[in-house]
Amino acid sequence: MITREECMVLDASDELAALRHEFTLDEHEIYLDGNSLGPLSKSVRLRVNEVLDDEWGRGLVRSWNDAGWMAAPTRLGDRIAPLIGARPGEVLVADTLTFLLAKLVGAALAQRPERHVVLTDVANFHSDIYIIRAVCARAGRPITVKTIDRNTLDSELNDDVALVELTQVDYRTGESLDMKGITAKVHDAGALMLWDFAHSAGAVPLDVTDADVDFAAGCTYKYLNSGPGGPGFLYIRESWQGILENPLPGWLGHARPFDFELDYQPAEGVQAFVTSSPSMIALAALDGALDVWDHVTMQQVRAKSLALTDLFIALVEERMPGLFDVVTPREHERRGSQVALRHSEGYGIIQALIDRGVVGDFRAPDICRFGFTPLYLRYVDVYDAVDRIAQVMASESFRDAKFAVRHAVT
Numbered sequence: 472m473i474t475r476e477e478c479m480v481l482d483a484s485d486e487l488a489a490l491r492h493e494f495t496l497d498e499h500e501i502y503l504d505g506n507s508l509g510p511l512s513k514s515v516r517l518r519v520n521e522v523l524d525d526e527w528g529r530g531l532v533r534s535w536n537d538a539g540w541m542a543a544p545t546r547l548g549d550r551i552a553p554l555i556g557a558r559p560g561e562v563l564v565a566d567t568l569t570f571l572l573a574k575l576v577g578a579a580l581a582q583r584p585e586r587h588v589v590l591t592d593v594a595n596f597h598s599d600i601y602i603i604r605a606v607c608a609r610a611g612r613p614i615t616v617k618t619i620d621r622n623t624l625d626s627e628l629n630d631d632v633a634l635v636e637l638t639q640v641d642y643r644t645g646e647s648l649d650m651k652g653i654t655a656k657v658h659d660a661g662a663l664m665l666w667d668f669a670h671s672a673g674a675v676p677l678d679v680t681d682a683d684v685d686f687a688a689g690c691t692y693k694y695l696n697s698g699p700g701g702p703g704f705l706y707i708r709e710s711w712q713g714i715l716e717n718p719l720p721g722w723l724g725h726a727r728p729f730d731f732e733l734d735y736q737p738a739e740g741v742q743a744f745v746t747s748s749p750s751m752i753a754l755a756a757l758d759g760a761l762d763v764w765d766h767v768t769m770q771q772v773r774a775k776s777l778a779l780t781d782l783f784i785a786l787v788e789e790r791m792p793g794l795f796d797v798v799t800p801r802e803h804e805r806r807g808s809q810v811a812l813r814h815s816e817g818y819g820i821i822q823a824l825i826d827r828g829v830v831g832d833f834r835a836p837d838i839c840r841f842g843f844t845p846l847y848l849r850y851v852d853v854y855d856a857v858d859r860i861a862q863v864m865a866s867e868s869f870r871d872a873k874f875a876v877r878h879a880v881t
């Protein structure tokens with residue numbers, strides 16, 4: 472049996488332990504939903520206040536020049552780059568993820584004009600599928616979007632496939648896909664590869680350079696903790712820059728926005744994928760949120776993430792054998808930073824757990840999802856969370872009618 476004391480020993484030697492104090496957390500609550508919305512950190516508060524009081528409050532319009540607001544999308548992109556294995560100048564912070572996918576899908580289709588198929592995963596996040604279909608429907612030539620079982624990708628790839636879009640860590644099951652192997656196969660078929668890093672950035676070490684990824688996009692409000700609706704980021708490999716065209720051009724992606732020319736001329740590099748004014752307060756929050764990442768390596772984060780998820784799975788199986796189907800892969804190389812437990816009463820279980828101070832979330836039709844974020848979670852939190860899950864299961868409190876009420880956000 473794994474004991475609470477053993478977990479406390481692990482916490483005592485945890486080199487990331489001190490980072491927990493950077494975050495606003497309720498001591499009575501165990502937050503296992505940082506994969507949906509990361510918590511507030513002290514540095515976010517500081518940086519946002521600085522932008523409010525000094526840059527906007529006092530500097531007003533001068534701050535576009537004096538405070539470097541214009542450069543913020545690429546400066547913050549360069550701060551995210553090391554987290555995904557990108558080089559400086561390859562990452563841009565702008566818009567939100569779904570919009571960035573629209574830009575990248577549209578841009579990629581124009582690079583494979585003789586091809587008519589886009590492949591994506593039938594288990595993908597719905598927003599990805601909606602926007603891919605919408606962009607393809609307006610591509611100016613017939614494009615078939617095939618939502619496939621990703622395990623059949625090999626047999627779907629052929630010389631009519633223009634683009635493959637996959638989410639690197641499955642948002643439901645937490646399965647992490649082999650980015651390098653899949654990208655290589657897609658390239659062998661002459662197609663382009665677009666990765667969605669929504670559940671990967673800040674969760675698993677990524678190396679877009681080594682994997683020769685063409686394009687990627689992700690969000691910052693999940694594992695990167697930039698706050699609700701925080702901006703997204705995109706990655707465009709250097710060799711595509713200057714070739715790939717932004718299908719939604721705007722003045723701030725122009726080479727000389729203040730010349731007010733009517734003919735669009737793209738700026739150099741990823742800046743061409745900026746459409747409109749950067750949302751400076753949201754970018755300030757991201758800037759602050761990234762400070763925490765200056766103190767850790769993705770390898771440290773990964774090691775603790777695997778230890779936390781291993782511990783959670785072991786405790787669930789030890790305390791509640793056979794009660795849940797552990798959907799998340801056991802093999803480390805196939806696991807993201809979350810654990811998904813399948814149960815037909817999943818919705819009520821999550822509501823009953825939130826009532827007991829364990830915040831996870833539910834993903835239809837039957838997945839209880841628990842995110843593990845090494846920056847602020849302790850081993851003892853994992854122990855206590857499983858203890859409370861065991862209480863909910865033993866008491867069957869999840870059957871209470873009040874836990875059946877469906878909220879807009881699950």
Ligand SMILES: *Cc1c(COP(=O)(O)O)cnc(C)c1O
Nearest residue numbers: 567568569596598638642669690
């Ligand atoms: C969270 C998530 C999104 C969200 O997109 P937004 O446009 O930022 O709201 C998109 N795709 C996946 C796979 C996600 O997990």
